[in-house]
Amino acid sequence: MKKKLIGVASLLLGLTTSIYAQKVDFTEYNLDNGLHVILHKANAAPVVTVSVMYHVGSKNEVLGRTGFAHFFEHLLFEGSDNLKRGEFMKVVSQAGGQNNANTTQDRTYYYEVLPSNELKTGLWLESERMLHPVINEIGVKTQNEVVKEEKRQRIDNQPYGRFAEEVFKRLFTKHPYTWQTIGSMADLDAAKLDEFKAFFKKYYAPNNACLVVTGDFDIEKTKNLISAYFSAVPKGEEIVQPNITETPITTAIIDSVYDANIQLPAVITSYRVPGMKSRDAYVLNMISTILSNGGSSRLYKKMVDDKKNALQVGAFNYSLEDYGAYITYALPNGNASLSDLVKDIDEEVAKMQTELISEHDFQKLQNIMENNFVNANTGVEGIANNLADAYTFQKNTNLINTEIEIYRTLTREEMREVAKKYLGANQRVLLYYLPKSNQ
Known part of the structure; x- marks a missing residue:
């Protein structure tokens, strides 16, 4: 009898989760410059999220210049032509919001969570990041030190902090997955400013990005704002993602x-x-x-x-x-x-x-x-x-x-x-x- 009760309870749990799996409605379209836009309206709370995902990660780097994608996760908070150095996070905070970014082997993701009446602020910030960020020696040097400190805290001085590095460099021998997202500090030290600028121009273009807005907003007004802020961003070159096949492992x-x-x-x-x-x-x-x-x-x-x-x-x-x-x-x-x-x-x-x-x-x-x-x-x-x-x-x-x-x-x-x-x-x-x- 007890086993039957457990079985019934499991089935009821499955039914319950299915009932509450709400469909996520969305609208999506492309701007002429290739930027893919996704809008999801949800009025449960007066909050919006503005996010941009770029299809660039550590796998888009080359041996000898690793760590660029993660480095840009930091560097693109430095400022823009219309945003003073160090002001990015301050603008978000003063608007009552929060923001962050993260990088994987495959993509880089930036987002702001803001009160819904600050939607324009979030869109403006992300357009500034995409259209004309300031990439100069001061910013590169500053963020180089930030990345080094992050590596010390999260990897070098962290118990078992190197386990992913040790696993992946053995599991992959041809594919760029062989190195970790944070990359080599020596590579970043050796890189020239023009190399960073070239990496940005190639990968942080609208046709290699997806802009998502979710939360409490008016769809038509938001479309107009997106057009105003992002249509002027020039389309970049077409990106061909790596296509590298590893040799199967046949001996442990x-x-x-x-x-x-x-x-x-x-x-x-x-x-x-x-x-x-x-x-x-x-x-x-x-x-x-x-x-x-x-x-x-x-x-x-x-x-x-x-x-x-x-x-x-x-x-x-x-x-x-x-x-x-x-x-x-x-x-x-x-x-x-x-x-x-x-x-x-x-x-x-x-x-x-x-x-x-x-x-x-x-x-x-x-x-x-x-x-x-x-x-x-x-x-x-x-x-x-x-x-x-x-x-x-x-x-x-x-x-x-x-x-x-x-x-x-x-x-x-x-x-x-x-x-x-x-x-x-x-x-x-x-x-x-x-x-x-x-x-």
Whole structure:
């Protein structure tokens, strides 16, 4: 009787999340200069988000000049022809808003969240950033120091801060994913001002960007404002994104690295998998969910609760545009050996490759995906980011409404086959991440 009640509860949860998955209505169009515009009106609160996503990340850099995309995340706050140096954030703050930016291997994203009566301010700021930012020696030198300090705090002096760098430089040998978004400080030091200007001119053009406005605004008035602020921005050259194929890994790459910032070792496995546009990427998301999502997940229950040989254990699919990295990790509890942790993780992966998960577990997975889908679209800033992502990477903005349908069509058999296809022990990087004193 108890199992039946649990099953009914799971089904009800699935129905509930479906009921509250509100459709995101939007309008989209292009300006003559190629800028793609997406508008989503939501009057629940007197707030607007203005965001711009540029289809440029660290993968658009070249060896010897890495770190440019992340550097521009900072540099384009320096000011413009009509905005004094250091005034960008001050204008946003005085308008009662907040702003930020972030960079990945594939794109750079800027946004402002403002009171709805300050929509014009947000559009003006982003047009200034795109049309005529000030790129000079003072700004480059200033932001160079900012980036160096960020690297010290987030990577060099952070426990396990280099794990992504160490994984990706082994997992990728041809593709620019081999270096991290923050890049090389030596490369930034060596770069000339003209190189920064050329990078901006090439990649920060309207035809390589997506402008999204979400929140409380009038659509027709906003269209007029967008035309007034952005139509004068000249169209740039057509961008051809990298198309680089990696040679398959057929023999495990096993290595050790040492970190002076840690006391506990870790073990990491990583597999090169398809990028975010692949159906298999969605399957891998479901596999990682059943392996390590929460206290009832297979890895946590086995290694943290039952065997107590791990303090932490997890699996996740790091999905990028061209490829992904499927990563598992574990930190030992007490004197547990790293080899035993790998063995335990491998056993659970092997079950995914040889056995179908139960109908009950599959229904639970579907419910979790439904819930994640709903939660991803609960605020105007999150919706703005998701709309920009859907257009930039998929050229299908309506994916914000239909992506859940992909998860609904996945099968238990696909989970088994995808695990078998990509998660073989001979297809991975096995990395022992050790305290430096052990060297």
